Amino acid sequence: MMNDVLAAAQAWRRADIDPETADMLDELIVQAQANNDEIRTKATAELESAFAGPLEFGTAGLRGPIGPGPARMNRVVVTQAAAGFAAWLKKQGHEGGKVIVGYDARHKSAEFADDTAQIMAGEGFEVLWTTEPTPTPVIAFGIQHFGCVAGVVVTASHNPPQDNGYKVYLGDGSQIVPPTDQEIAAEIAAVASGRWANAPRASARTDVQDELVRAYVARAASLYPPEAPRDLVWVHTAMHGVGAKTMRTVAEAIGLPAGREVPEQAEPNADFPTVSFPNPEEKGAIDLAVALAEAEGADVVIANDPDADRCAVAAVVDGGWRMLTGDELGTLLGADAIARDVPGVFANSVVSSTLLARMAQAAGREHTTTLTGFKWIGRVPDLAFGYEEAIGYCCDSRAVPDKDGITAAVTVLRIVAELKAQGRTLADRLDEIAREFGLTATSQLSVRVADLQLIADAMARLRGNPPSELLGEPVEVVDLALGSGSLPPTDAVELIGETLHVVARPSGTEPKLKCYLEVRLTPEESADVARAREVAGGRLAALRSEMAQALGV
Numbered sequence: 215m216m217n218d219v220l221a222a223a224q225a226w227r228r229a230d231i232d233p234e235t236a237d238m239l240d241e242l243i244v245q246a247q248a249n250n251d252e253i254r255t256k257a258t259a260e261l262e263s264a265f266a267g268p269l270e271f272g273t274a275g276l277r278g279p280i281g282p283g284p285a286r287m288n289r290v291v292v293t294q295a296a297a298g299f300a301a302w303l304k305k306q307g308h309e310g311g312k313v314i315v316g317y318d319a320r321h322k323s324a325e326f327a328d329d330t331a332q333i334m335a336g337e338g339f340e341v342l343w344t345t346e347p348t349p350t351p352v353i354a355f356g357i358q359h360f361g362c363v364a365g366v367v368v369t370a371s372h373n374p375p376q377d378n379g380y381k382v383y384l385g386d387g388s389q390i391v392p393p394t395d396q397e398i399a400a401e402i403a404a405v406a407s408g409r410w411a412n413a414p415r416a417s418a419r420t421d422v423q424d425e426l427v428r429a430y431v432a433r434a435a436s437l438y439p440p441e442a443p444r445d446l447v448w449v450h451t452a453m454h455g456v457g458a459k460t461m462r463t464v465a466e467a468i469g470l471p472a473g474r475e476v477p478e479q480a481e482p483n484a485d486f487p488t489v490s491f492p493n494p495e496e497k498g499a500i501d502l503a504v505a506l507a508e509a510e511g512a513d514v515v516i517a518n519d520p521d522a523d524r525c526a527v528a529a530v531v532d533g534g535w536r537m538l539t540g541d542e543l544g545t546l547l548g549a550d551a552i553a554r555d556v557p558g559v560f561a562n563s564v565v566s567s568t569l570l571a572r573m574a575q576a577a578g579r580e581h582t583t584t585l586t587g588f589k590w591i592g593r594v595p596d597l598a599f600g601y602e603e604a605i606g607y608c609c610d611s612r613a614v615p616d617k618d619g620i621t622a623a624v625t626v627l628r629i630v631a632e633l634k635a636q637g638r639t640l641a642d643r644l645d646e647i648a649r650e651f652g653l654t655a656t657s658q659l660s661v662r663v664a665d666l667q668l669i670a671d672a673m674a675r676l677r678g679n680p681p682s683e684l685l686g687e688p689v690e691v692v693d694l695a696l697g698s699g700s701l702p703p704t705d706a707v708e709l710i711g712e713t714l715h716v717v718a719r720p721s722g723t724e725p726k727l728k729c730y731l732e733v734r735l736t737p738e739e740s741a742d743v744a745r746a747r748e749v750a751g752g753r754l755a756a757l758r759s760e761m762a763q764a765l766g767v
């Protein structure tokens with residue numbers, strides 16, 4: 215086994231086009247043959263993992279640590295992915311079409327994008343190029359704006375600094391789902407096993423940066439009606455990512471007061487120095503922003519993730535600043551879209567709260583539930599508003615059929631300003647909804663692992679011996695691997711009770727097991743909302759430990 219991996223590593227080393235990953239691999243190969251047990255074991259494990267097989271399309275395209283090997287993100291993998299995607303596009307009859315290429319500010323993002331642009335141009339596509347790191351939703355917007363046949367964004371979003379990724383979009387602005395992802399993966403595999411290093415490259419590309427940003431900003435600003443109030447104090451953090459510049463320009467175009475920015479996090483920094491994970495969902499990530507909000511007496515905090523397709527909001531709830539859950543914000547934005555009669559269908563993922571479905575139903579509006587990820591939500595036809603609990607929101611599906619942290623922020627700022635003009639807050643609105651529909655509270659049990667096998671084992675334990683009761687309530691167990699209703703098969707298990715809902719699944723972007731928990735109180739039980747939140751919090755904690763036990767984590 216070890217000899218096979220070494221041989222594969224040596225072959226890879228000879229073909230590597232990036233001196234940096236070649237050096238990393240040289241070192242690993244030496245270490246894997248060292249006398250020191252500890253060094254040898256560690257290097258061998260890394261080589262086995264890096265050469266275990268190709269990176270696969272997950273929730274959001276290819277994603278993984280930067281390093282040598284087919285299961286890592288590097289210039290070889292990116293070159294093969296670009297050439298395979300180009301081959302697939304040609305087979306679809308898109309020869310010579312426009313392909314927009316964007317990238318975030320991570321390590322190697324610009325290089326990976328440059329390889330992609332060269333390969334696409336070499337294959338005869340017209341490459342539209344962004345000259346600086348740009349938010350993912352701005353590129354997603356550019357696909358339809360410029361009439362592209364495809365788009366690529368090099369980003370690993372909110373992942374740790376050592377990761378990178380590759381998001382692939384089709385000409386309608388949607389992301390790839392099965393079976394298209396397998397078709398593209400097959401083309402990539404064919405490239406990888408052939409003479410990929412000889413793939414033609416060309417440097418021709420059109421710089422679209424200014425026109426793209428101008429059009430995007432105009433569209434985003436148009437979501438804020440001229441008559442809506444503009445008096446509010448807001449704090450913004452770009453989480454060391456690429457969102458600050460666009461957010462500033464959009465706010466200015468609307469005529470909003472400038473956001474007070476968290477200075478340490480406003481400019482792109484691939485090392486994300488002030489946070490342990492650059493993800494607004496992770497504990498501590500928005501602490502600096504909340505401290506600034508307290509100091510400034512702000513009405514609201516807006517936090518984008520590093521590629522600005524997600525949006526988190528912090529506000530004062532029950533007397534203290536805290537981040538709203540992704541579901542609370544989804545509820546507020548959904549209620550706003552329902553109240554404004556935005557035409558179309560409402561949607562959220564199966565791991566998000568069930569509340570939006572009930573609100574839509576009460577308003578006589580169509581609602582649909584999708585699998586996890588905006589690659590599914592974004593393709594719901596005629597989407598009025600769509601969201602997922604992972605702080606992803608689509609408030610303008612015609613322009614960007616993907617999650618967009620900037621237009622979500624614009625919508626939140628408008629709602630906060632409107633409420634403020636009436637002497638109310640986001641928390642008041644949440645309380646109102648809780649009294650009407652019954653408090654619906656959600657939380658997540660999430661376990662980060664070093665060894666992916668632990669996740670498979672936990673899922674197998676749950677499937678093998680699922681709980682028949684949770685919180686003393688009988689539950690129906692639905693294995694989503696078999697597909698359910700209109701949902702295509704996926705590796706997840708759903709548990710449905712009278713007043714609770716749980717879904718467990720492996721993350722498709724990080725080595726994490728995620729278990730999504732929901733408890734519901736009746737409208738009567740929610741009359742005193744602060745008290746109801748305490749009760750729900752207790753029930754969520756109990757549900758968390760019962761599920762931890764069922765999963766054996």
Ligand SMILES: O=P([O-])(O)O[C@H]1O[C@H](COP(=O)(O)O)[C@@H](O)[C@H](O)[C@H]1O
Pocket residue numbers: 273274370371372519523524586587588589602604606720721722723724728
């Ligand atoms: O990383 P982003 O912001 O692109 O977000 C990506 O990952 C999230 C988490 O996915 P998972 O639970 O499989 O890790 C998904 O919800 C989202 O739709 C996807 O675009």
Ligand SMILES: [Mg+2]
Pocket residue numbers: 371372519520521522523524
């Ligand atoms: Mg993101």
